[in-house]
Amino acid sequence: MVKRGIVLDNSSSxxxxxxxxxxxxxxxxxxxxxxxxxxxxxxxxxEGYRDANIRISFMQEGKIKVQKAESVSxxxxxxxxxxxxASILSLAQETGYILATEDRQVRHISKLLKIKNTNTVxxxxxxxxxxxxSKEQSFALLDLLDKWSYNKEMLLKAKQVxxxx
Amino acid sequence: xxxxxxxxxxxxxxxxxxxxxxxxxxTKSAIIKExxxxxxxxxxxxxxxxRYADGEITIREGATLSDLSYRQFLNELGKKGLLGGTAADQxxxxxxxxxxxx
Numbered sequence: 523m524v525k526r527g528i529v530l531d532n533s534s535s536x537x538x539x540x541x542x543x544x545x546x547x548x549x550x551x552x553x554x555x556x557x558x559x560x561x562x563x564x565x566x567x568x569e570g571y572r573d574a575n576i577r578i579s580f581m582q583e584g585k586i587k588v589q590k591a592e593s594v595s596x597x598x599x600x601x602x603x604x605x606x607x608a609s610i611l612s613l614a615q616e617t618g619y620i621l622a623t624e625d626r627q628v629r630h631i632s633k634l635l636k637i638k639n640t641n642t643v644x645x646x647x648x649x650x651x652x653x654x655x656s657k658e659q660s661f662a663l664l665d666l667l668d669k670w671s672y673n674k675e676m677l678l679k680a681k682q683v684x685x686x687x
Numbered sequence: 688x689x690x691x692x693x694x695x696x697x698x699x700x701x702x703x704x705x706x707x708x709x710x711x712x713x714t715k716s717a718i719i720k721e722x723x724x725x726x727x728x729x730x731x732x733x734x735x736x737x738r739y740a741d742g743e744i745t746i747r748e749g750a751t752l753s754d755l756s757y758r759q760f761l762n763e764l765g766k767k768g769l770l771g772g773t774a775a776d777q778x779x780x781x782x783x784x785x786x787x788x789x
Contacts, residue, residue, distance in 0.1 A: 526788055532757060533746055533770075551788065566758050574758075607745045620787045626772050627745040643777060644784040651789060671765030679774040683781065 527619035528640065529550035530586060532562045534622035537642040539573035541663050546654055547645065548585040551553075555581075556613050558606035560588050576587050592616055602632050611620070611635060642667065643680045650684060657684055728754065735760070739761055 528551050530538070538544050544678060549652070560581060566574030580668040582588045582599055591612035598608045614621040622645065625627055629639050640648075643664065650660040661684070664677045696704070704722075723739045735753040738744045744752070750760035764770050771777075 528788070533761060536758075538759065562757050565756060569756060569758055571758055590730075603745065604747050604751070605745055608758050620784065624770055625746045626769075627739070627742055627748075629740060629772065629776070638783050638787050639780055640784040640788070641771065641777075641780050643771070644780040648784050648788055651785065665691075666705040670766065673768060673771030675774045676771040679777040680781070684696060 525550075525552045527554060527617060528645075529610055529614040529617065529619045529621045531561065531621065531623035531625060531628060532559050532606075533624035534642050534668075535559070535563070535577055535643075536571075536573055537588070537624065537667065537670070537672070538622070538645065539576045540644070541646075541666060543645065543649065543663075544577070544580050545585065545648060548580065548618075550652070550654075552619070553580075553612065554589050554617065554619065555586055556591050556606070556609035557588055558609045559604045563608060574639045589613060589617075597635075601634075603631070607631075611637065614638075640664075641676075642672075643676050647680055647683065660684060692709070732763060736763060739764065742768055757768065 525674060528547065530553055533662045535544070538547065552564070563574050563577050567578055577586065577687055581588055581609070591609045593612045593616065594605060594608045597603060597612050598605065603610070609622060611628065611632055613635045614632065615635055620640050621632050622640045626643055631648055646655065646660050646663050650657065655663070661681065668677050688712045704715050704718050709717045711718065727760070731756070732753040735749040737753070739746065739749045746760060746764065747757060753760060755763070761770070
């Protein structure tokens with residue numbers, strides 16, 4: 523069976539790495555990103571962010587594959603975006619994979635391009651539904667996101683959905 | 688290249704700059720330059736955060752406009768509660784995620 527895939531933007535992979543979810547997701551799905559995101563991650567590692575080192579290790583092990591996006595220049599031209607933003611949108615469009623991002627504007631443009639969207643909270647919910655996380659574990663991870671200043675409204679929504687099941 | 692600009696300061700600001708220059712043992716010009724620089728940096732960040740909140744720019748563009756790294760700007764978005772989106776966004780994303788990956 524062909525694995526479904528997730529294109530990782532820097533914003534989501536920061537949180538997924540901090541929450542220790544990359545390996546679980548990599549076992550279930552193909553995780554891919556672009557060379558531009560790899561460069562940003564390396565910059566993050568130089569700035570001293572430990573999650574960036576974790577993500578670099580996953581890239582080196584091939585658990586997060588770094589792929590070239592082909593139609594970056596078209597997206598830059600059509601949506602006046604910078605290269606890294608255009609690269610993840612282009613990769614998601616070319617592969618048909620879902621795009622994981624916490625960036626509101628990237629999400630908005632992805633909708634225009636008919637690219638499917640996810641984020642850290644939705645992926646926690648998915649892992650809960652697939653019984654990879656218990657309700658207690660999921661709530662604990664959502665609480666950590668709260669501690670890291672993630673949007674409270676979104677966290678509350680996810681908790682409500684889980685609570686009502 | 689620096690540019691010389693004539694500015695008439697408020698009396699209270701002028702007195703403060705005088706005091707600060709004595710405290711820091713430096714010239715009034717150096718103090719003014721430092722204060723203007725700090726203020727511009729703050730203004731650039733606030734403007735980038737506002738534009739991000741209004742949906743005009745991406746995180747990366749915000750980082751570039753505020754002269755910060757991607758991670759630094761991401762942290763600033765967190766301080767303003769701007770990481771993520773709205774509850775309606777979340778509903779839609781949960782549905783799309785389950786439809787595709789579930």
